Amino acid sequence: MNKLILVGILLLWNWGVSQEIAVAKYAGGGDWYANPTSLPNLVKFCNQNINTTLNTKVGTVEVGSAEIFTYPFIHMTGHGNVVFSANDVINLRNYLTSGGFLHIDDNYGMDEFIRKEIKKVFPDNPLTVIPANHIIFQKPYAFQMVCLKFTNTIISSHKLLGYL
Template sequence: MKTIFTILFTLFAVFLSAQDVAILKYKGGGDWYSNPTALPNLVKYCNDNIDTDINESVQTVEAGSTDIFQFPFLHMTGHGNVFFSDDDAENLRNYLISGGFLHIDDNYGMEPYITKELKKVFPNNELIEIPKDHAIFSSAYEFSNGLPKIHEHDGKAPQAYGIFNDSRLVLLFTFESDLGDGWEDQEVHNDPEDVREKALKMGANIIKYAFEN
C-alpha cells in the first residue's frame, strides 16, 4: 500500500507542474472517442485567448490507469453506456480528491449511465446543480445565465451539475448543452460562429477554473 501511495504522490507532483489535458477512455461500449477535434480545438482556443500554455497534443488515458495523475484536467464524453470497475472508481476518486478535475459532457444519451457509475466513485456525494453565480461561469468569460445551449435535443434547458469535495468542485457534468459539439471543427456540425464562440468561451472557463482551483 505504501508503494502505491508513493507512486500516486510522484505522479500527482508531476501533474501539478504541467498544463496538459487528456480524454478519458472508459469501459461499457459507449463512444468515448466521439468529438475527436473538440478538445484539441478548445486547447488551441485557450492558448490563443486566455494565456494558457497547454500541450496541444491531446492524449487519451484509461479510467483505471495511474497515468491520469499526470493531467490536471480530464474530459469525458459520449452517447451511450459507461461502466467503471471498482478499480476504475477508486482510481478516479483518488485522482479527484488529490486535486484533479473531470469534465463530463453528455453528447446525448449518456446521462442515465454516468449518473449510476458516479455513485461508485463517490457513494456519499450527489450530483448537485451548480448555481449560476459559481466561479466556473465567470473565471474567464461572463455567463450570467449559466451554461449555454449549443445543440438542441429534447427541448430542455442546459444544466450544469457538479460533485464537490471539501467545498472544491472536482467534477462537472454538463447536460443538454453539448459543449463538445461546439468545440469541434466548424464543418462537422455547421454551427454558426457565435454558437461555437459561446461553447469555446464556456470551455475556456472550465479549463481556467480547473487549473486554478
C-alpha cells in the same frame, strides 16, 4: 547559496513546460472517442485567449490506469453506456481527491449512465446543480445565458473538500 541554485534549477526546469490534458477512455461502449476535435479546439482557445501553455497534443488515458495522475485535466464524452470497474472507481476517486479535474460532456445519451457510475465513485457525495450565476460562469468570460440544447440537461458538480 545552495537554496538560490535550487530555486534557479526549479525555475529553469518549469520554464516552457506545458500542461497536458487527455480524453478519458472507459468501458461500456459509450463512444468515449466521440467529438475528437473538441479538446484540440479547447486547447487552442485557451492558449490564445487566456495565456495557458497547454500541450496541443491531447492524450488518451484509461480511467483505471496509473497514467491518469499525469494529467491535471481529463475530458469524458460519449453517447451512451459507461461502466467503471472496481479498479476504475478506486482510481478515479483517488485521482479526483488528489486534485485531478474531470470534465464530463454528455454528447447525448450518456447522462443516465455516468450518474450511476459517478455515484459509485462518491456514494456519499451527490452531484450538486451549479446555478447559472455561479462564479465559474463569470470568469474570465461572463456567460449571459447558458444555452441548453435539451431541457433535461443539468450542469452539476460534486462538492469535494469544500469546493465545487
